[in-house]
Every structure is written in structure tokens, then in C-alpha cells.
Amino acid sequence: MTETQIEDDAPEAAQAPNIDWGLAASLGRKVARPGPRVTRYTMDQIHAELADASVRAEAPVREVTGLADGLQVPTARILDRAGWIDAAALSMPAMFGGESAVGENPGLVQNTLGKVAGAQAGGLLAFLSGAILGQYDPFSIDDETGEAGRLLLVAPNILAAERQLRAVPSDFRLWVCLHEVTHRVQFSANPWLAGYMQENVATLTDDAGESTLDMITRINESVRSGRSREKGVLGVMQLMQAPEQRDAMDRVLVLGTLLEGHADHVMDAVGPALVPTVADIRAGFDARRRRPQNPLQRIIRALIGMDAKIAQYVRGKAFVDAVVAEVGMDAFNTVWTSPETMPLIGEIDKPDQWIARVL
Known part of the structure; x- marks a missing residue:
């Protein structure tokens, strides 16, 4: 999604139009692809098993990580694709530091740009709704506890993936759940992470003061010169950042890399004892991440940075593996102390430098 630049002397409301998240959710539900066809009985069984697995995953994750000991174990929300779209449309405005416009509240939408942005957001939500297996959402409110943060699991996507991989469903x-519960533990044990992410995302979404034409020109120059391949596979959206936003981009990338790599490390540490077929699942899932996409999917993946996320798993896990092997998990957990103890972007691939600087 891009933001149209408004003249400097335009009213303040016009300079920062709200995204019509109500329109985004409505459109997203309409165009999202349906999940696998199953009976109601089968889907109820999947919901029940996922709810149980999310609770069973909590204790071993806490034991391996040494995080979140003694905190309440919340109930996961098991959703279909439409339910995930609604949940995302509610939480994304909070992540971006804005207000949600889901429902009948047209006063939140300042002008037609909000509707245009809402339509773009709806298409993105529809695409993502078929790709996400689960997530921990630190920006929404749990219905039961009233506290921030909810664990979301998208049942039809999990079913589709396990069928494609021919995996043992319960495994x-x-x-x-082990992966997503690790994210829940990361954020619940370190509440400052949500604000840190929100602050840096807000910096990224600030108006950079350049026109759409300027932005497109810079993207074309970057792609033609090969700079789009700097720092790994990053995605075209990241080329749109103005120079003053690049530090925030680096911090967001490092945080995402650390969170994903830590979760993969925990899955491998816990998996063999709890998931008999974990080696087959890991091999199949890694191949699934790397599989070729059709041209439209490749374009969308590049635009929203999904290939960068895939790279995060590999680089992040290598960082965590190396640090834990060198100093142990207790010392590694120093990383969660503050923004200053987060790895620098150059340290992700050189964990010894992080150990020397922080420990």
C-alpha cells in the first residue's frame, strides 16, 4: 500500500487519512479464497485439538526458554479465514498507532483516500488470510482476561498445510502451536517488546515527504542497479523508506529475525520429545517455504516482504543456535532486557560480535 502525498498547506486531517478498516475487512472477507472443504464435525475436532495443543505447548516452551514462568495460560482463538481478517482489521490500526474503523463508524474516515487505502488493505488481508497458520497478536485485547495480546490459530490453513505435507495431523x-506459543511467551514475558515494535512501525509509516512519483522512481533505480538485493531478500516495500526511516527498518527487521529464529530454535529443542515426526515435518515445511510461486504470488510476496520473513527464520535461528551453544539460554535471555541489548543488524550474521558487545 502506498500513501498519497498531500500539499503542505492542506488541512491536518487530509495529511493523515485513516484507512477504512471496516471496508478492508468487508472486502477481504468477500475475496478471500475458501479453505479446504470438510464436515462441520471434522472442523469442530480440529478446533478442539488446536485449543488443547496450544495449552499443552505452554509448559515445555516455558521450560526451554526460561520465560513467562508463573504467568496465566490464556485460551487460543481458533479462527477461519474470515475471522482472521476481522481480527487483523482490529489490531493493525493499533500496531500503526491509529484507530480502528471496523463497523459502522464512518466518522473515522477522513476522505476518499481512506477508502482507497481500505480497498488496498482488504486485498492484502485476503491474500494473507490464506497463508498464515497462526500468530500471536500483541496489539489486541483478550476477551477473557481483558489484557493485551491474543494467540490466533487459523484452522483451515493448518488443515491445508498438514494435508499438503502429508503430516500426522496431531503432530x-x-x-x-509450539511456534506460536513461543511468540506469546516472548511478548508476555517482555511487555516492552510490543511498544518497541509499535514505535518503530510508527516511524516507518510516517510521511517521508516524497511524492508517489519520487517513490516509484527510487524503486525503479534501486531494482535496476541491484540495490534491492542488499541485506538479503527484502521486498520492494522496504525500498520505499526515506533515509531517516532506515534505522527503524533495521530495528524492525532485527526484531522479526530474532523472534522468528528464537521460535524455530525452541521448536527444534522441544519438538523431538513431544512430536514424534518432527524431523519429517521440519523437512517438509522448509521445502514448502522454498517452493516456487506462480508469477502473481511472487509479485505479492515481493511487495509485502514475505520472502524477507522466510529469510528471517534461517538467519534468526542460526543466530540463536550459535549464542545458546556458546553461552547458554540464561545468558542468551539478556537479549530481551532492552532495545540496547537487541542485536544490531550486522550482528545477526556475526553472533560473536553480539556476545562481545552485550555479554
């Missing part, structure tokens, strides 16, 4: 569902 695959627990394996997914």
Missing part, C-alpha cells in the same frame, strides 16, 4: 498441530 503438525502441536508443532504449529
Whole structure:
């Protein structure tokens, strides 16, 4: 999604139009692809097993990580694709530091740009709704506890993935829950992470003061010169950042790399004892991440940075593996102390430098 630049003397409301998240959710639900066809009985069984697996995953994750000991174990929300779209449309405005416009509240939408942005957001939500197996959402409010943060699991996507991989369903569902519960533990044990992410995302979404034409020109120059391949596979959206936003981009990338790599490390540490077929699942899932996409999917993946996320798993896990092997998990957990103890972007591939600087 891009933001149209407004003249400097335009009213303040016009300079920062709200995204019509109500329109985004409505459109996203309409165009999202349906999940696998199953009976109601089968889907109820999947929901029940995922809810149970999300609770069973909590204790071993806490034991391996040494995080979140003694905190309440919340109930996961098991959703279909439309339910995930609604949940995302509610939480994304909070992540970007804005207000949600889901529902009947047209006063939140300042002008037609909000509707245009809402339509773009709806298409993105529809695409993502078929790709996400689960996530921990630190920006929404849990219905039961009233506290920030909810664990979301998208049942039809988990079912589709386990069928594609020919995985043992109970093993695959627990394996997914181990990953997502690790994210829940990361954020619940370190509440400052949500604000840190929100602050840096807000910096990224600030108006950079350049026109759409300037932005497109810079993207074309970057792609033609090969600079789009700097720092790995990053995605075209990241080329749109103005120079003053690049530090925030680096911090967001490092945080995402650390969170994903830590979760993969925990899955491998816990998996063999709890998931008998974990080696087969890991091999199949890694191949699934690397599989070729059709041209449209490749374009969308580049635009929203999904290939960067895939790279995060590999680089982040290598960082965590190396640090834990060298100093142990207790010393590694120093990384969660503050923004200053987060790895620098150059340290992700050189964990010894992080150890020397921080420990």
C-alpha cells in the first residue's frame, strides 16, 4: 500500500487519512479464497485439538526458554479465514498507532483516500488470510482476561498445510502451536517488546515527504542497479523508506529475525520429545517455504516482504543456535532486557560480535 502525498498547506486531517478498516475487512472477507472443504464435525475436532495443543505447548516452551514462568495460560482463538481478517482489521490500526474503523463508524474516515487505502488493505488481508497458520497478536485485547495480546490459530490453513505435507495431523498441530506459543511467551514475558515494535512501525509509516512519483522512481533505480538485493531478500516495500526511516527498518527487521529464529530454535529443542515426526515435518515445511510461486504470488510476496520473513527464520535461528551453544539460554535471555541489548543488524550474521558487545 502506498500513501498519497498531500500539499503542505492542506488541512491536518487530509495529511493523515485513516484507512477504512471496516471496508478492508468487508472486502477481504468477500475475496478471500475458501479453505479446504470438510464436515462441520471434522472442523469442530480440529478446533478442539488446536485449543488443547496450544495449552499443552505452554509448559515445555516455558521450560526451554526460561520465560513467562508463573504467568496465566490464556485460551487460543481458533479462527477461519474470515475471522482472521476481522481480527487483523482490529489490531493493525493499533500496531500503526491509529484507530480502528471496523463497523459502522464512518466518522473515522477522513476522505476518499481512506477508502482507497481500505480497498488496498482488504486485498492484502485476503491474500494473507490464506497463508498464515497462526500468530500471536500483541496489539489486541483478550476477551477473557481483558489484557493485551491474543494467540490466533487459523484452522483451515493448518488443515491445508498438514494435508499438503502429508503430516500426522496431531503432530503438525502441536508443532504449529509450539511456534506460536513461543511468540506469546516472548511478548508476555517482555511487555516492552510490543511498544518497541509499535514505535518503530510508527516511524516507518510516517510521511517521508516524497511524492508517489519520487517513490516509484527510487524503486525503479534501486531494482535496476541491484540495490534491492542488499541485506538479503527484502521486498520492494522496504525500498520505499526515506533515509531517516532506515534505522527503524533495521530495528524492525532485527526484531522479526530474532523472534522468528528464537521460535524455530525452541521448536527444534522441544519438538523431538513431544512430536514424534518432527524431523519429517521440519523437512517438509522448509521445502514448502522454498517452493516456487506462480508469477502473481511472487509479485505479492515481493511487495509485502514475505520472502524477507522466510529469510528471517534461517538467519534468526542460526543466530540463536550459535549464542545458546556458546553461552547458554540464561545468558542468551539478556537479549530481551532492552532495545540496547537487541542485536544490531550486522550482528545477526556475526553472533560473536553480539556476545562481545552485550555479554
